[in-house]
Structures are given as structure tokens and as C-alpha cells.
Amino acid sequence: MRVLLVEDEKELSRALSKMLTKDGYDVDCVFDGADGLNFAATGMYDLILLDVMMPKMNGFDVLSELRRKKLDTPIIMLTALSDENDKVLGLDRGADDYVSKPFSFNELSARIRAVLRRRGKLVSDNKLEYAEASLDLTTYVLSTPQGEIGLTAKEFELLRYMFEYPKFVAAKEDLILKAWGLNSEFESNNLEVYMSFLRKKLSHLGASFTIESVRGVGYRLAAKS
Amino acid sequence: MRVLLVEDEKELSRALSKMLTKDGYDVDCVFDGADGLNFAATGMYDLILLDVMMPKMNGFDVLSELRRKKLDTPIIMLTALSDENDKVLGLDRGADDYVSKPFSFNELSARIRAVLRRRGKLVSDNKLEYAEASLDLTTYVLSTPQGEIGLTAKEFELLRYMFEYPKFVAAKEDLILKAWGLNSEFESNNLEVYMSFLRKKLSHLGASFTIESVRGVGYRLAAKS
DNA sequence: TGCGAAACTTAAAACAATATTAAATTGCCG
DNA sequence: CGGCAATTTAATATTGTTTTAAGTTTCGCA
Numbered sequence: 055m056r057v058l059l060v061e062d063e064k065e066l067s068r069a070l071s072k073m074l075t076k077d078g079y080d081v082d083c084v085f086d087g088a089d090g091l092n093f094a095a096t097g098m099y100d101l102i103l104l105d106v107m108m109p110k111m112n113g114f115d116v117l118s119e120l121r122r123k124k125l126d127t128p129i130i131m132l133t134a135l136s137d138e139n140d141k142v143l144g145l146d147r148g149a150d151d152y153v154s155k156p157f158s159f160n161e162l163s164a165r166i167r168a169v170l171r172r173r174g175k176l177v178s179d180n181k182l183e184y185a186e187a188s189l190d191l192t193t194y195v196l197s198t199p200q201g202e203i204g205l206t207a208k209e210f211e212l213l214r215y216m217f218e219y220p221k222f223v224a225a226k227e228d229l230i231l232k233a234w235g236l237n238s239e240f241e242s243n244n245l246e247v248y249m250s251f252l253r254k255k256l257s258h259l260g261a262s263f264t265i266e267s268v269r270g271v272g273y274r275l276a277a278k279s
Numbered sequence: 280m281r282v283l284l285v286e287d288e289k290e291l292s293r294a295l296s297k298m299l300t301k302d303g304y305d306v307d308c309v310f311d312g313a314d315g316l317n318f319a320a321t322g323m324y325d326l327i328l329l330d331v332m333m334p335k336m337n338g339f340d341v342l343s344e345l346r347r348k349k350l351d352t353p354i355i356m357l358t359a360l361s362d363e364n365d366k367v368l369g370l371d372r373g374a375d376d377y378v379s380k381p382f383s384f385n386e387l388s389a390r391i392r393a394v395l396r397r398r399g400k401l402v403s404d405n406k407l408e409y410a411e412a413s414l415d416l417t418t419y420v421l422s423t424p425q426g427e428i429g430l431t432a433k434e435f436e437l438l439r440y441m442f443e444y445p446k447f448v449a450a451k452e453d454l455i456l457k458a459w460g461l462n463s464e465f466e467s468n469n470l471e472v473y474m475s476f477l478r479k480k481l482s483h484l485g486a487s488f489t490i491e492s493v494r495g496v497g498y499r500l501a502a503k504s
Numbered sequence: 505t506g507c508g509a510a511a512c513t514t515a516a517a518a519c520a521a522t523a524t525t526a527a528a529t530t531g532c533c534g
Numbered sequence: 535c536g537g538c539a540a541t542t543t544a545a546t547a548t549t550g551t552t553t554t555a556a557g558t559t560t561c562g563c564a
Contacts, residue, residue, distance in 0.1 A: 076450075154344075158322040161348045193448050193496060206551055207495055242554060243511080250513055269510065269561065431540055467543055468522080475524055494521065494550065 055170070055218070056080045056098060060090035060116070061105040061132065070103070073159045077166075078180065078191030078214070087111025094120055094127065101170060102129045104149075114147060121148035128169045130162075182217040185263040185277050189217050200260040208233050209252055212245075216265070216275050225272040249273060280395075280416060280439070281305045281323060281457070285315035285341070286330040286357065295328070298384050303417045312336025319345055323456050324352055326391060329374075331358040339372060346373035353394045355387075407442040410488040410502050414442050425485040433458050434477055437470075441490070441500050450497040474498060 057079045061067040067083050074081045082099075084090050088110045094102050102120075106113035113131060120129070131152040150169045153162055167180065182189045187198045194210045195202050205213065211233040216224050230245055253265055266276045282304045286292040289310070296306045307324075309315050313335040319327050327345075331338035338356060345354070353375045375394045378387055392405065405416045412423045419435045420427050430438065436458040441449050455470060478490055491501045 153348075156317050156320050157348060158320050158350065160322050161320075161350070164349055193493060204493065208552070244553065246511060247513085247553080249511090253512095267511065433541070469542065471522055472524080472542080474522090478523090492522070 055100050056082070058090070058093050058099040058102045059083045060085075060087065060094070060103065060108070060113070062086055062108045063105075070162075073163070076192075077163060087113065087116045091116045091119055095123060095125060097125060097127065099127055101166065102127055103132060104129055105132045107134055117147050117149055130165060130169060132157075182214065184217050184220045184275060185261075187261055187263065189214060196255070196259070198259050198261050203255050203259055205252075205255070208248055209255070212248055213252060216273065220275045223268045223272050223274045229272060280325050281307070283315070283318055283324040283327045284308045285310075285312070285319070285328065285333070285338070287311055287333045288330075295384075295387075298388075302388060312338065312341045316341045316344055319352065320348060320350060321456075322350060322352065323460070326395065327352055327354045329354055329356050331356060342374055343372045355390060355394060357382075407439065409442050409445050409500060410486070412484075412486055412488065414439060421480070421484070421486075423484050423486050428480050428484055430477075430480070433473055434480070437473055438477055441498065445500045448493045448497050448499045454497065 055078065057074055059067060059070055059074070059081055061070065061083070062085050064085070067085065071081045071083055079101075082093065084093055085108075087108045090102075090104060090108070090113075091111065093099075094116070104113045104116060117129060117131070120127075128150045129148070131149045133152055133154045151165050153165055180191045182191065187196060189196050189210075191214070194205045194207070196205055196213065212229055215229060215232045226245060233248075234244075249265055249267070256264065261278075263275050263277050266274050268274060280303065282299055284292060284295055284299070284306055286295065286308070287310050292308050292310065296308050299306045304326075307318065309318055310333075312333045315327075315329060315333075315338075316336065318324075319341070329338045329341060338358070342354060342356070345352075354373070355376045355378060356374045357378055357380065359380045376390050378390055407414045407416065412421060414421050414430075414435075416439070419430045419432070421430055421438065422428075437454055440454060440457045451470060458473075459469075474490055474492070481489065486503075488500050488502050491499050493499060
């Protein structure tokens with residue numbers, strides 16, 4: 055789940071980014087309205103968090119411009135004051151919700167889930183589901199009717215990506231990008247090693263799905279026959 | 280147990296703070312509605328005592344804003360007027376109880392306990408229970424069928440948080456927030472040190488539960504197998 | 505069927521997070 | 535001020551995770 059955070063206060067941005075990452079989102083940060091508009095317009099995000107008071111272009115204008123372009127990504131506005139006018143202005147222009155500063159992480163977290171759920175992006179409360187199994191995004195625990203098991207960080211990242219796009223073959227490069235990031239000059243067989251780890255845990259759990267490999271391309275989830 | 284007192288009359292504030300401290304609560308005092316909102320919104324308090332008549336922002340508005348933010352911390356309103364309208368207004372907006380001045384400390388004390396008990400934070404008579412163990416909130420004593428032992432302030436805060444949400448993994452940041460507050464730039468391994476202290480006391484007591492660590496996330500209580 | 509490339513498994517080494525312990529510091533109460 | 539308990543710091547030990555590396559198996563193709 056990819057989130058764009060448009061917020062010029064560096065400190066707040068860092069804190070939010072950290073919290074969102076912990077909640078299981080992939081976060082990109084930009085620091086002014088103009089960048090916000092450019093990045094958001096790509097349509098690659100599942101959610102946009104948009105500050106109102108920013109240099110170059112304020113949040114309302116970014117919002118209007120995005121909606122004029124028919125971008126339908128959910129947008130939550132972050133406003134400095136609980137000003138009723140701001141709220142109305144934002145919602146009128148097509149924001150999905152607004153959160154006024156100061157806010158607790160729990161509040162933001164709840165509103166994000168509410169918005170994503172409304173838009174059908176989330177299966178249920180911070181969990182991804184596939185074939186009777188569910189993956190908890192906060193505790194890294196994979197559960198099936200037969201039991202549950204904790205995953206390590208790398209195992210989790212890989213499985214999460216496959217849970218997000220269960221019908222597709224996840225390309226090896228994409229998986230490596232997700233779990234190890236950009237700079238990984240990948241010489242070793244690390245990915246295969248982790249797939250092995252995961253399969254061992256899946257069979258140990260008696261899961262009703264497996265990880266199939268597609269030679270030369272990558273991996274895919276498949277229900278057991 | 281951490282309490283936020285929002286009260287602009289300095290003298291009353293000091294007196295209440297002293298009494299609450301003596302009663303075993305950790306008290307933070309702020310003196311106007313705006314600060315009250317900021318502090319309360321962090322979610323770090325177990326109870327908020329909120330005066331109605333205050334500079335900058337009155338208690339009802341603070342209350343409304345907090346509830347809009349989905350903050351579920353119990354709130355008791357303090358007001359000079361024993362006006363039925365005020366009472367209704369407060370309760371409608373999500374206050375948990377209402378104490379009108381002048382009030383005796385015993386009355387306030389009783390209402391605080393009642394509110395906390397209602398919220399399921401207290402099992403009975405100021406105690407939290409988990410797996411045959413009970414934690415006394417006024418004396419910081421942890422008891423099991425095998426015996427009892429006193430906890431220090433920090434040990435107590437940490438264990439109490441885990442007793443309140445026994446099924447969940449308590450995130451390290453949340454635990455640090457509860458026991459050390461907001462501003463702690465945490466460099467050392469203090470949390471781990473205290474978990475070690477607690478585990479030593481638990482095993483010394485022969486408790487039927489343990490503190491499990493969830494690597495990269497936090498800690499959780501678990502019954503011994 | 506047999507060869508080479510790709511994928512799999514396993515064990516051990518390197519690394520990172522957490523646990524433990526002891527010593528140093530703080531802050532309170534007499 | 536001095537002593538005591540609580541807390542913090544710091545150094546070391548332990549445990550869990552990730553990476554490396556080597557040997558094995560599977561797959562597609564000639």
C-alpha cells in the first residue's frame with residue numbers, strides 16, 4: 055500500500071513517515087505543493103496525505119488541480135487549525151477526510167483505515183487476506199485456521215507483496231526491490247533462500263496455499279489443489 | 280496511571296495536583312484549553328480532568344474536538360456552575376462524568392475510580408488482573424497465588440500497560456511513551472533493562488505468565504505453556 | 505536421454521537486536 | 535550533608551536474523 059505524504063514541516067514529516075511505515079505502508083515524502091502535485095498525478099499512490107499550508111502551492115489548490123485531472127486517489131487533508139471553513143472548503147473540493155493538527159497517530163491511523171476501507175482498498179483492519187490465511191501488518195504474524203507463526207522482517211515484506219497482488223506473478227526484481235530496496239547489487243541467491251524459509255513455514259502451518267515459482271520470471275501464490 | 284489536569288485557577292490546580300499525586304496518579308497540569316487539547320490529543324493519558332471556564336478555548340469545545348478525533352480517554356468535566364444544562368451539554372458531547380464545584384476531594388476521588396472502573400481499566404477495587412496475577416494500582420504490588428512483590432514506578436507503568444491490553448503486542452514506542460513521556464530522545468536500552476527487571480521479579484514470584492518479546496515490534500504477555 | 509541454466513536446500517558465518525549485569529548517577533528524605 | 539532506593543548508563547553476553555556459500559535438485563530444450 056503506497057502513500058504519498060505532502061508536508062513541509064520536516065520534523066512532522068519524519069515522524070509521520072516513521073509511523074506509517076510501522077503501520078505497514080510504503081511512504082514517499084515530498085515537501086511542497088508543486089512536488090505534491092507532480093507525484094500525486096502519476097496515479098501510483100493508494101492514498102495521499104496533503105498538508106494545507108505549504109510553500110509554492112497550498113494544499114487546497116493541489117487538491118483542486120488533482121480532482122480537475124480526474125485523479126480519484128483518496129486524499130486526506132492535514133489542516134493546522136480546526137477551522138470549520140477549511141474543513142468545508144476541503145471536503146467541497148473533493149477531499150475524503152480531514153485531520154486537524156494536533157492529532158494523535160492513532161487518530162490518523164484510524165482515519166486512514168476508514169478511508170481506505172470505504173474505497174475498498176483494505177480487506178479488514180490492518181490485515182491482508184488470501185486463501186483462509188491472514189497476514190497482520192503490525193505484528194508480522196501469519197495466521198491460518200490451523201495456527202499462526204511469526205515472520206521475520208524480510209519474510210514479511212516478500213509475503214506481503216505477494217498477498218497484495220495474489221493473482222499475479224511477482225517478478226523477482228520487484229520482490230528484491232520491495233525487500234532490499236534500490237541499491238542492492240544482488241549477486242547472491244538471497245531471494246531463493248527466503249522463499250525456501252517461507253515455504254517451510256507455510257507447510258509447517260498446513261496453509262491451504264503455496265508459493266509457486268515461475269521459471270525465469272518470479273513467484274506467485276496459488277491455492278492448493 | 281497518568282492524569283492530565285486542565286484547570287486555569289492556579290490555586291485549585293495546585294491543590295488538586297497534590298491530592299491526585301498522593302492518591303497515586305502521575306499528574307500533568309496545563310492552564311488553558313488550547314494546551315489541554317494539545318496534550319490530551321497525544322493519547323498518553325488514562326484520564327483527563329477538564330475545567331469548563333477557561334481562557335483561549337472552553338472545556339466543552341476541547342471535549343468536542345477530542346471526541347471528534349476519536350480519542351477515547353475518559354474525561355471528567357469540572358465546572359463552577361451546578362447547571363443542569365451544562366451537565367447535559369457535557370455528557371452529550373462525550374464526557375464520562377461531571378463534578379461541580381465546590382466538591383470534596385473524596386467525591387472527585389470516588390468519581391475517578393468509578394469512571395476508570397467503568398472503562399474496563401479496573402477489574403475491581405483498583406486492581407488489574409491477568410492469568411491469576413493481580414496488580415494493585417495504588418500500592419504497585421504484584422500478587423500471585425505464590426506471593427507478592429512491590430514494583431518500582433517504571434516497572435509498574437510498563438507492566439500496567441501490558442495488563443491493560445494483554446492480548447496485544449505493546450509497541451516499544453508506546454511503552455516508552457507511557458513510562459517516560461513524550462520528550463524522551465531514547466538512546467539507551469532502558470526499556471530492555473526494565474523488561475529484564477520485570478522478568479526477574481516474575482520468575483521469582485513463580486508467575487504463570489511471562490513477557491515475550493516480539494523482535495522489531497515490542498513485548499506481549501503470554502501464559503506459560 | 506543428457507546437458508546447462510535456474511531454482512532449491514542447508515549449514516555456517518556475519519551481523520543486528522535484545523538481555524543481562526554491574527557500576528554510575530540522580531533525587532529524595534531524614 | 536549522607537544514605538538509600540530508583541533510575542540510567544555502559545559494557546558484555548546471548549539470541550535471532552540475514553547473508554554467504556556450496557552442494558543438490560528440477561526444468562526446458564536439443
